[in-house]
Amino acid sequence: MTDEMLKERIIVALDTADLRFAKRLVRELKDVIKIFKIGSEFFTAHGPKAVRAIKDLGAEVFLDLKYHDIPNTVAHAVQAATRLGVFMFNVHVPGGLQMMQEACIAAVDEAKKLNMTPPKLIGVTLLTSLSQKEVTNQIGIAKPINDIVLHYAELAQKAGLDGIVASAKEVEKIRAKFGPQFLIITPGIRPTWAEKGDQERVTTPRQAFELGASYIVIGRPITEAKDPLEAASRVFEEL
Ligand code: C5P
Numbered sequence: 001m002t003d004e005m006l007k008e009r010i011i012v013a014l015d016t017a018d019l020r021f022a023k024r025l026v027r028e029l030k031d032v033i034k035i036f037k038i039g040s041e042f043f044t045a046h047g048p049k050a051v052r053a054i055k056d057l058g059a060e061v062f063l064d065l066k067y068h069d070i071p072n073t074v075a076h077a078v079q080a081a082t083r084l085g086v087f088m089f090n091v092h093v094p095g096g097l098q099m100m101q102e103a104c105i106a107a108v109d110e111a112k113k114l115n116m117t118p119p120k121l122i123g124v125t126l127l128t129s130l131s132q133k134e135v136t137n138q139i140g141i142a143k144p145i146n147d148i149v150l151h152y153a154e155l156a157q158k159a160g161l162d163g164i165v166a167s168a169k170e171v172e173k174i175r176a177k178f179g180p181q182f183l184i185i186t187p188g189i190r191p192t193w194a195e196k197g198d199q200e201r202v203t204t205p206r207q208a209f210e211l212g213a214s215y216i217v218i219g220r221p222i223t224e225a226k227d228p229l230e231a232a233s234r235v236f237e238e239l
Contacts (some may be wrong), residue, residue, distance in 0.1 A: 001209070002033070006236055010205070011062055011185070013037040013219035017045035019053060026057045028229050029222070035087055037062040037217060051084045060087035066124050068092035068107065071099040075106040081119065082110040088120040093152040100159030102182065122185055123156035123164040125149045146170065153178060168203035168211055175212030186213035191235050194221035205235055 014022045036059050042050050051061050058188045063086040065231050081089045104121055111118035117198050126148055135141050147198050153164050153174050163183025166174055190202040197220055208216045225231035
């Protein structure tokens with residue numbers, strides 16, 4: 001992949017409540033990174049202003065708020081996200097087929113009204129923080145995690161979602177089953193030179209793309225580096 005292609009495929013996670021720090025990171029990185037992920041920490045602290053601030057700097061936003069509510073409520077949240085002009089956002093697949101379908105319709109309809117490109121809609125299957133024991137004993141699903149993830153991915157595709165978030169462990173199977181157009185967003189990425197931090201099973205950027213990821217999400221190895229631009233360049237070199 002060329003640097004121009006990589007610029008569109010590496011998403012940097014802005015996991016901070018510090019708006020000035022986030023803006024500084026975007027300013028430093030925007031020539032090499034196009035998409036920045038805003039999660040609940042940043043959005044709860046700063047709301048739509050956070051999205052506008054990133055977009056005003058010329059970058060795109062992946063709004064990682066993982067909507068999970070009744071179809072009507074999610075559809076209205078999706079309209080609001082679309083009006084904000086986010087590039088990508090996500091919903092929890094266990095919210096159900098109807099909820100996901102209404103989310104897709106809301107995004108497309110709202111974008112049409114505003115004459116803009118609809119955001120990409122991504123499904124969150126099972127949180128990778130959950131162990132098999134927790135899924136079986138606490139949540140009460142007596143199936144192997146891998147099977148649940150594949151089943152949820154199928155449901156997401158059926159609902160019309162553009163893709164799902166999946167750990168590198170699951171990417172290969174999902175890519176094989178759902179074809180080249182289905183988007184797979186993969187976090188838990190650590191370049192060869194980076195600290196693992198609290199991520200248990202990590203994958204290098206190169207491995208993730210080789211397994212079939214469409215986008216990779218990288219946070220701390222870039223955002224906490226002394227020189228984030230240099231860290232991003234090192235990721236590019238690895239690829
Ligand atoms: O700093 P780090 O590279 O670990 O950040 C990864 C980002 O991806 C964080 O925003 C984290 O919440 C998110 N994420 C993850 N694992 C998942 C889903 C999302 O690390 N399974």
